[in-house]
Structure formats: structure tokens, C-alpha cells
Amino acid sequence: MELFSSLTPVFIAIICVLIGIILKSNRKSSKKGKSETQNKSESHPWVDDDLRDNTDLHVEEEGQEEDADGDWQGLDENIAHVSFSAERYSEGEMIKRSKEFYELLNKRRSVRFISDEPVPREVINNVIKAAGTSPSGAHTEPWTFVVVEDPEVKHRIREIIEEEEEINYKKRMGDRWVNDLKRLRTNWIKEYLDTAPYLILIFKQVYGMLPNGQKKTHYYNEISVSIACGILLAALQNVGLVTVTSTPLNCGPRLRVLLQRPTNEKLLLLLPVGYPGKDATVPDLTRKPLDDIMVVM
Amino acid sequence: MELFSSLTPVFIAIICVLIGIILKSNRKSSKKGKSETQNKSESHPWVDDDLRDNTDLHVEEEGQEEDADGDWQGLDENIAHVSFSAERYSEGEMIKRSKEFYELLNKRRSVRFISDEPVPREVINNVIKAAGTSPSGAHTEPWTFVVVEDPEVKHRIREIIEEEEEINYKKRMGDRWVNDLKRLRTNWIKEYLDTAPYLILIFKQVYGMLPNGQKKTHYYNEISVSIACGILLAALQNVGLVTVTSTPLNCGPRLRVLLQRPTNEKLLLLLPVGYPGKDATVPDLTRKPLDDIMVVM
Numbered sequence: 001m002e003l004f005s006s007l008t009p010v011f012i013a014i015i016c017v018l019i020g021i022i023l024k025s026n027r028k029s030s031k032k033g034k035s036e037t038q039n040k041s042e043s044h045p046w047v048d049d050d051l052r053d054n055t056d057l058h059v060e061e062e063g064q065e066e067d068a069d070g071d072w073q074g075l076d077e078n079i080a081h082v083s084f085s086a087e088r089y090s091e092g093e094m095i096k097r098s099k100e101f102y103e104l105l106n107k108r109r110s111v112r113f114i115s116d117e118p119v120p121r122e123v124i125n126n127v128i129k130a131a132g133t134s135p136s137g138a139h140t141e142p143w144t145f146v147v148v149e150d151p152e153v154k155h156r157i158r159e160i161i162e163e164e165e166e167i168n169y170k171k172r173m174g175d176r177w178v179n180d181l182k183r184l185r186t187n188w189i190k191e192y193l194d195t196a197p198y199l200i201l202i203f204k205q206v207y208g209m210l211p212n213g214q215k216k217t218h219y220y221n222e223i224s225v226s227i228a229c230g231i232l233l234a235a236l237q238n239v240g241l242v243t244v245t246s247t248p249l250n251c252g253p254r255l256r257v258l259l260q261r262p263t264n265e266k267l268l269l270l271l272p273v274g275y276p277g278k279d280a281t282v283p284d285l286t287r288k289p290l291d292d293i294m295v296v297m
Numbered sequence: 298m299e300l301f302s303s304l305t306p307v308f309i310a311i312i313c314v315l316i317g318i319i320l321k322s323n324r325k326s327s328k329k330g331k332s333e334t335q336n337k338s339e340s341h342p343w344v345d346d347d348l349r350d351n352t353d354l355h356v357e358e359e360g361q362e363e364d365a366d367g368d369w370q371g372l373d374e375n376i377a378h379v380s381f382s383a384e385r386y387s388e389g390e391m392i393k394r395s396k397e398f399y400e401l402l403n404k405r406r407s408v409r410f411i412s413d414e415p416v417p418r419e420v421i422n423n424v425i426k427a428a429g430t431s432p433s434g435a436h437t438e439p440w441t442f443v444v445v446e447d448p449e450v451k452h453r454i455r456e457i458i459e460e461e462e463e464i465n466y467k468k469r470m471g472d473r474w475v476n477d478l479k480r481l482r483t484n485w486i487k488e489y490l491d492t493a494p495y496l497i498l499i500f501k502q503v504y505g506m507l508p509n510g511q512k513k514t515h516y517y518n519e520i521s522v523s524i525a526c527g528i529l530l531a532a533l534q535n536v537g538l539v540t541v542t543s544t545p546l547n548c549g550p551r552l553r554v555l556l557q558r559p560t561n562e563k564l565l566l567l568l569p570v571g572y573p574g575k576d577a578t579v580p581d582l583t584r585k586p587l588d589d590i591m592v593v594m
Contacts, residue, residue, distance in 0.1 A: 015311055070462060071487075072407055072542040081578040084406055087537045088572070091417050094536040098423035101535045105430040105528065109381055110369055120388050125587060126395030132590045133402040134527060135542040141585050147593045165367060190368075220544060223565070226520045227542070230431060230527020231402060238398050239391040240384045245369040245432040245524070247517060259594065268520070275385070281378040288438050290422060293429045296444045297556065 072135045072220070105234060106287075111242040113277035114196040119241065121149075124198055124273070127235035134228035137220035142205035143228050146259050149198055156258060157201075158193035161270075164250045165190070192244070196272035200243075201255065202229055203265035215264075225268050236273060242280075243271040369432045369517075402531060403584070408539040410574035411493040416538065418446075421495055421570070424532035431525035434517035439502040440525050443556050446495055453555060454498075455490035458567075461547045462487070489541070493569035497540075498552060499526055500562035512561075522565050533570060539577075540568040 089097065128145045136142055148154055165188035193199060204225040207215045218224075229245075236243055248255065252267040386394060425442045433439055445451055462485035490496060501522040504512045515521075526542075533540055545552065549564040 070458070070465075070543045070545050071409060072544075080581040082581045084408060084410075084573055084577045084579045086404070086408075086539055086573050089537045091420075094420045094538075095417060095423070098420045098427070098532065098536045101532050102423050102427040102430070105427050105532075107383070108430055108432075110432050111381060111383075112368060113381075120392060123388075123391045123395045125591070126392070126399045128591050129587055130395070130399040130402050132584060132587070133399070133405055135405075135407050135530070137544075139582055141590065143590055145591045147591060150594050153594050161367070168367075222519065223523045223544070226523030227527035227530065229520075230524035230529075231531050232527075233432070233524065234528050234531045235395065235398050235402075239395045240386045241391075242383055246367045247369070247434075247520070248367050259592075276381055276383050280381045282381045284377045284379045285436055287429060290426055290429070293438065293440055294422070294425050294442045294444060295556075297447050297450050 072137055072139070072224075105237055108233065108237040109242070109282045110244040111276050111280050111282060112190075112192055112244050113280035114192040114242065114272055114274040115277045116195040116197065117275050119197050119274055123239055123241070124200075127232055127239065127241075128200075130235040131228045131232035134224065134231050136224035136228075137218065140205075140208060140218045140221070140224070142208070142218040142221040143225045144203040144205065144261065144265055145232075146201040146203065146261065147198055148201065148259070151194070153258070154196075154199055155194055157199060157255060157270075158190060160254045160258065161190060161193060161248045161251050162188055164248065168249055192272045192274075195277075196274040198273045200232075200271045200273055201259060201267060202232075202269045202271070203256070203261055204268045205265050207264050209264075222268065229269055229271075232271070236271075240275070241273055242276045243273050246270045246272075369434055369436070369521075402534055405530065405534040406539070406579045407541040408573050408577050408579060409487075409489055409541050410577035411489040411539065411569055411571040412574045413492045413494065414572050416494045416571055420536055420538070421497075424529055424536065424538075425497070427532040428525045428529035431521065431528050433521035433525075434515065437502075437505060437515045437518070437521070439505070439515040439518040440522045441500040441502065441558065441562055442529075443498040443500065443558065444495055445498065445556070448491070450555070451493075451496055452491055454496060454552060454567075455487060457551050457555065458487060458490060458545045458548050459485055461545065465546055489569045489571075492574075493571040495570045497529075497568045497570055498556060498564060499529075499566045499568070500553070500558055501565045502562050504561045506561075519565065526566055526568075529568070533568075537572070538570055539573045540570050543567045543569075 124147055128147070131145065132141065132143070134141075134143075148157065169188050202225060204221045205218055206221055207217050210216050233243070233245070246269065248267070248270055255267050255270075256263075256265060421444055425444070428442065429438065429440070431438075431440075445454065466485050499522060501518045502515055503518055504514050507513050530540070530542070543566065545564065545567055552564050552567075553560075553562060
């Protein structure tokens, strides 16, 4: 007891320190809303803003200003306006054109079997130019299309993706029986990454740089770049080329470094592009009928 | 000192309690990754998964299985595969088709001035069918296109959007001078919501329902639906109709309720569709040249 009582000041000091720690950690979690976003921002700069879901909450945020206009037009009020006119077709022509366009696109399938036959570069340039006509939030055009034709770079991409896919698949099968590992293996082997004459890797620019060096969030960058990819897919189908829309899981940072893209760019999609292989097959899927995807009021 | 030393056991007890509290709060934050997502899930069911940025971190999550395949094909391994062949064009034709498609799309502009002239419904059906050919993660086809032609519903939509826009603009102007409120006002007045013969509201289905009633996350639903919208924009341009890509800020939930969409659907975009108005103007913007958006390796 004598020993303990001589330690009393030490106990009191310890209590003070512990209370301090608790207060600090409480302050952190009470600031959660804000500080969490900030913490995230440090590791994923500017990404979370863009990925914010604004449909459920009445988000009242400052800093949303300037660029987050509802209509995606250029927002500089000083820019001149010019008159606009569009091609005008007869109703009959419109119906015919809309039907033909649907029929063309309805033949599109995601194809994993891609021939190594060369494809004219000019065609690739044109389909990317078409994608570049996409609208974007505040006309930021936040996309970079990296076209890989060098066989060594393609192979390096394949190695990175297959490594990660193998990990994903093996984890997925974890507890289950693995009767036929070889059959499973076809799931992570992506030969098309070597054979396709082009790999198009589409990066979203999650922020830009102002002239003064400050970062400028690109609102709606993911939606904008995905819209551009929709146009790219239509453009590819229009010239008889095939691809498979892929989102290489967990490979974004390694591929970004490999392709020497800056840190404001994040990989969105990878499209291997070419003619279909001679024995190409596709799963026998159907699409939802119009009544399942459209509601008229 | 005598008093203090008699309190020593109390101090020790307090220290133990405080350490307990700290350990508990530490355990909470080390479980952060998981519990945070779960907490969020409660308020925005299933949304955050989809909005997760997977480009920066090596995300090691369970529950990602099944649907989050890298390639967007149907994932049911039992589905039959059928042979695939595509239209094959000569190189000359490919170059010509790709150039013409680019030129068609390059005339597309976001237009706010939309005529009230009627547009054949069949054309709208066809452009939505075209959008429905889009690829989607695990072939979930997670889109609903709500086509509004009823003038009263259109007007109600306009009221909701203008109310929110006015709030947004006034907050945006907050500290600044407001010389000409009337001029500013044009920014939140969206006449096209009344005049356009159709408003197409595109909802993403963030989760689906399994036969057993369980929720099933739709991975990549936002990217998938945005890609479909890219195809929709191309289809509209192809028939000479105009639109302006808009993301009504903060209006999602009210519009969802107005249009009687279920809670698994979130508003992604609103497209007013019609012919351009007679005096339509557009801002005099240019697009980035190919070299600014494409990198070849």
C-alpha cells in the first residue's frame, strides 16, 4: 500500500493522459462527416466527391459550386453564343434511321476471342475522335484514351491483369470445392490482351489543374467518361470491330504507372479491340424487351 | 497523501475503465473498412459499393464475388455458347464509315432551346431500344428509361428542378455581388422542361432482387447506365433530335417519388428530347483535338 500510495501521482498522470486520448478520439469521430471525407481525399485525391451519391440526400455542400451545373454546357457566361441548326429528316426517315441504328447496335456482343489481324490505325483514330464528341460536366472533356499497340506493353498489361484475376478467382473459390482448376483457369486467362491489335485503356481525369496550380474537381467525370465510352462502343460496332467491356479489378494503379499516366487519372475501362477470332463464341444471352426497360407517362 | 493513497484502488479501477474504453474505440476504427460501409449501407442502401473507387487501393473485400467479374459478360457458367460472326467491311469502308460516324456525332451539341413540335413515339422507342443494347456488368441491364410526355407531369418536374436550381444558384452567388438577378435567373429557368415533347429520365438500378427476396448489388451500375446513355445520345443525334445532358442536382429523390420508381432506382440523367427551337443558340465551344485526348504506345 505504501508503494502504491507513492505511485499515486503517477496514476493521476496516467488518468489524465488516458482521458486526453479518449477526448481526442471522440473529437475525431464527432467531426466524422467532414474529416472522413478529408482523410479519404488524402488517399484518393478528389475521387470521393465525384463518386458521391446525390440522389438520396439533400446535399448541402459548399464547394459544389461553379462546375456542378445541372446542364452540361460550358459554364463561362462570357462565352459567345452562336446559332445552332441540326439536320432535319422527314418522320419516315427518322423512323428508318432509328430502326437501322438499333439493328446495327443490337448485333453488338462482348467478344473475348479477338483475332490478331491488323486494323488500320486511322479507324482507331476516328472512333476515338467520335468518343471525344461526348458531352461532359462543364465541358471538361475529362478523358484520356491510351491506345496500346506495342506487343511488349500489351503483354505486360496481360501479366498484371492475370495476376490480379488469379488472386480474385482463387479467393472467390475459397471455401468451395475446386473440382476442375483447369476449367476455372480459363476465367482468368485473357489471351485477347496479347492477340488484340489494340488495347484501349480509358482513364477518367478526376481533377484538373487551374493556371494557378490549384486542383479543380471535375464533377461527373465518371459519368462523362462512361458516356464517351458508350459512343466509342457504338463507333466500333459501326465499323465491324469487336471488344469486351472490362474493368480490371484492382489493377488500376499498376496499369496507370505502367502507362505513365499522371495521378489525376484513374483507369475506368479497358477495351481490347480487333476483328473477332475465327472461332469466336459468345454466351447465348438475350436482352430485356423494351417494355422491361421503358416506362411511359 | 493519506487520502490519495486510500484512493489508489479507485485510481487503478479508473485506469482500467479508461484503457477499456480506448481499446474498444480502437477496435471500432480498425474495423473501419467494414463497419463504415455497413453504416453507410443503412442510409444509402447498396449505393456506396457501387461508388467505391477501386483504382487506388488493392481492395480486398469479400462479398465482391460472383458479379464483379472483370469482363462484362454473362457470368453463369452453365449458359450455352454460340458461334459469333460480325459484319466485315473492307479497310476502305471501315475508314469511310468511321469518318462519317465521327462527322455525324461531331455536329452534336447540348441544346437548351427545344421546340414543342411533336416527335414520333416510334423514334423514341427505337432510340431507347438502341440504348438497351449497351453492355452491363454481369449483364444486369440495370436501367430504366422513363419517358414523360404528359404536360402536367413535365410541368411538375420543371417545378421541382427549378426550385432546387434557384436554391443552388442563390447559394452560389451568396457572398458575391448580384448586379443583375434577372440575367442570373435565366440560369435556373428551364423552359425546355415544358416545351420538349419528351423528357427521358434515366434511372440506374443500384440493386436487384433475387428470387429469395434478397438484395443483389449491381456492380458497375453507374458506369453501365452511363454507357447506355452514350449510345442513346448517339442514337438521338443520328435522327436529328437534340437534347441537353443534365444531372438535376438534389432532385433525384423527389423526381423518383413523382415518377413512382422503386427505391432501388436512382436518377442518373435527365434528357429533354425534341427538335431544336427555331432560334436555338449554343455556346461557341470547341473540342479538344485528338492529340490531347489520345496517347499511343
